[in-house]
Amino acid sequence: MLKRIAVLVTVLALVAAACGGDDEGTDTTTAATTTTTSGGVSQTDGSTLDTVIARGELICGISGSAVAFSETQADGSATGFDADFCRAVAAAVLGDASAVTFRSLTAGERFEALKNNEIDVLMRNTTFTQSRDTDIGMDFAPTTYYDGQQLMGKRSFGLDEGSTLADIDGAVVCTNAGTTTEKNITEGAGVAGASITLETVETFPEAMDKFQAGTCDLVTTDGSGLVGNKATLDPGDEWVIFPSAPISKEPLGPVYRQNDSAWGDVVNWTVYA
Ligand SMILES: N[C@@H](CCC(=O)N[C@@H](CS)C(=O)NCC(=O)O)C(=O)O
Structure with missing residues (x-):
């Protein structure tokens, strides 16, 4: 796993360089992120990839009380499959699996938090559905757990x-x-x-x-x-x-904002890796 993460870090560093603004003479580490609202759907101008690299930390939305998926511990740390996926994304982008802030969200809060840029990625027992994909501005990475x-x-x-x-x-x-x-x-x-x-x-x-x-x-x-x-x-x-x-059928997986394809590549390839 660690070897695969190391390979992924290298690959994604190349992706980050290729997707950054160097060709246009802009500094990718200071890229600003602005949000506009269209038809009730917030859209991020600029890649979440740039934002996370500039911040040096991933903000990951989890449940915090989903047994074995994401459980907030007494010392504030998070354990479980979903929490570990957040760490894998942080390792891929930042080379540091511990560079994650976990944000506990209820099911009812999760999509608003993502739309409002409060989190970079949502990893919270979330089912990939047509309406979530098309109506409310979400994009889904490949399924990480087939539930029902x-x-x-x-x-x-x-x-x-x-x-x-x-x-x-x-x-x-x-x-x-x-x-x-x-x-x-x-x-x-x-x-x-x-x-x-x-x-x-x-x-x-x-x-x-x-x-x-x-x-x-x-x-x-x-x-x-x-x-x-x-x-x-x-x-x-x-x-x-x-x-x-x-x-x-409840295909669960990571969720990110739509129209954010460089960031989508990072999340998707973290699943594939
Ligand atoms: N997969 C469904 C259900 C997600 C869900 O809320 N699952 C429960 C059971 S694992 C959960 O996360 N509970 C923890 C909590 O409410 O914080 C969805 O995406 O709507």
Whole structure:
């Protein structure tokens, strides 16, 4: 991995030089970034690549409470797959995997934070969807984790591993707002003929608190999130994840602003490397 990052640093240094303003006599290290708004979509004039090089640090948007993906530790550091991807981007661009500031964002905050240039890249369990790609000014790097939405409930609710959406009629189902999760469960329950009450909270850990307290009969999110929470909270055999075939496809990956192709090259090739 380190060797591959070293190779990538060299490649991207060449990319940075080639994409910089040397041909036009401008100094790439002082390139200014301005933002204009068109049709509700913020656009960055100038490459995020120049901004990150000039700053000497990457600002990476994560969850901070997504088990095994990005977890903020007591000392303020971040661990997990998503946090490590941020470090790989910093290593690629700056030659220093530790040159990252992590910004914890809820699902509802994440795209605004990216549009408003508060972060350079978003690595937060984010599903690549057509509307996010086309309507709200995002671009997606290749998928880094193929996920799919499932539900988690209790055996005492009459559920087991063979349960399906047809078995959740009358349930209060909880999840976090601003996610693909909400639409999937609403549509899926409708197709299965199950009448549910969907309750959304700001973060998934809040949904888990309500599930544990019994205020929510079920929680739903990407399967990885359910497995992570079940493993961490260790409820023995009482909690069941179902259906065995996820109700949606959730290709997760890094996100950056559209019309920022030099930066896109960096993020994309960090995935490929
Ligand atoms: N992949 C979906 C769901 C993303 C999501 O919010 N996942 C949960 C479960 S892993 C999460 O990040 N929870 C942590 C949090 O709310 O901070 C999306 O892009 O809308």
